Amino acid sequence: MRSFTCPACGNLLFFENSSCLACGTAVGYSRPDRALVALDGRRRCANAAIAGCNWIAGDAGPLCDCCALTRTRPADGDAEEAFARAEAAKRRLVHQLDDLGLPTDGVVFDLLSSEAEHVVTGHASGVITIDLAEGVDSHREAVRARLAEPYRTLLGHFRHEVGHWYWEVLVERAGRHDGFRAVFGDERADYQEALREHYAGDPDPDWNRSYVSTYAAAHPWEDWAETFAHLLHVRDTVQTAGAYGVLVAGRAIAPHPDAPVDAEPAEDGAGFDELVDTWVPLSRAVNQLNRSMGKDDLYPFVLAPDVLAKLRFVDSLVAGAGRAEPGTVR
Structure with a gap:
């Protein structure tokens, strides 16, 4: 940010x-x-009161461009706090997508409350469904613990699910299947069967050599979405560090001693190698800061060489999309 x-x-x-x-x-x-x-x-967005939206309304109606992307939302009085949290996460997502130059036309959001109906967080060709229960800390933490996930956030859900949409945009529509399969595997493998096998068994003990999370190992589509989300995590956090002048330096930070966290992206964004060289010491430092406060690691993941190769591939496609029409908001 x-x-x-x-x-x-x-x-x-x-x-x-x-x-x-x-x-x-x-x-x-x-x-x-x-x-x-x-x-x-x-004019302020019409969701200023109910969702705490601070965006300026668009020319086409009472809502801002971000709130207008919400196709379905709860009725007034239902899950209002969770709805406001979801919209706040979505605003951060949309801002970052704009910053990266990724198009948002073609994507809409259904923000639904599982208090009244069964809701499954997921995606379907640009329709992103978010269970607003994920905006309730006790529910989200219970699910995180039950699934043995080290990290689960509302913003992370948005980044993961929208990542599926960008697979369609950056790989499917662009005909980059061969390049994708060389890095992630063949997405033509039966998706539903892959998920059944994932939830039925225990993860491979060596999963972290090739995947950023256990869920990424379920199917190449989920591997892409998890990797896409992690790229956005890293780019956003590094950008924030740069914007606020955070510096990570010192002999204890080897192998990157005296490495400044200067991550405000250049016009076309920081290169991938520069990003990783900045992220490694930064993530180590923030994890130690969290531990000093008695909290779990902020970034409890290991970026093995195979995972870095996947991140590099996704970053190359994102950067290419961002250079298509520089300076525009789509």
């Missing part, structure tokens, strides 16, 4: 701010500008 400043006084603002705490200026996020701008008569 980039850093933001008040357009009136220059005070530091966070992505979620709707006003400056220093001077009181009302601000809103402008998607075309990718910045927080003074409201100055602009």
Whole structure:
């Protein structure tokens, strides 16, 4: 995430701010500008109250461009807190997709509450379904523990599920099947059978040599989606570190001593090697900071050589898409 400043006084603002705490200026996020701008008569998104949306409404209606991507949502009064959390995660997702130059036309979101019906978080050719129960900490933590997952977040769900859509955009439509299969395997393997086998048995004890998570080992499509999500995790966290001037340096950080975390991307984004060289010392440092606070590792994953090769492949396709029409929001 980039850093933001008040357009009136220059005070530091966070992505979620709707006003400056220093001077009181009302601000809103402008998607075309990718910045927080003074409201100055602009219309706030109609979801400002119910979802805490601080984006400026689009020209086509009362909602901002991000909220307009939600095709289905709970009725007023149902799961409002979880809905607000989901929309907040979606705003971060959309901002990052814009930053990477990835198109968002063709993708919509169904944000549904499993309190009233059976809901399965998933995807179907651009339709992303999120169970709003994942916005309830107790539910999400219980599922994380039951599935023995080291990491489970609402934003992670959005990044994973939208990753399936970008497989269709960057691989399927572009005819890059051979390159994909050389790295991830053959996606023509029976998907449902692969999932049944995954949930029925124990993971291979050496799974982390080739996969970023046990779920990634289930099928090449899930491997892609998990890898895509992890690329977004890494790029966003490294960008945030750079934006806030975080520095990781010192002899104890070998093999990257005195390696600055300077991750504000260049016009076309930081190269993959630069990204990894920055991420390794940064992730080690933040994991140790979490442990100092009695928390689990912030990033409890190992990026083995095979996993890095997959991340590099995904990053190359994302970078190529981002260079297609530089400077545009699609």
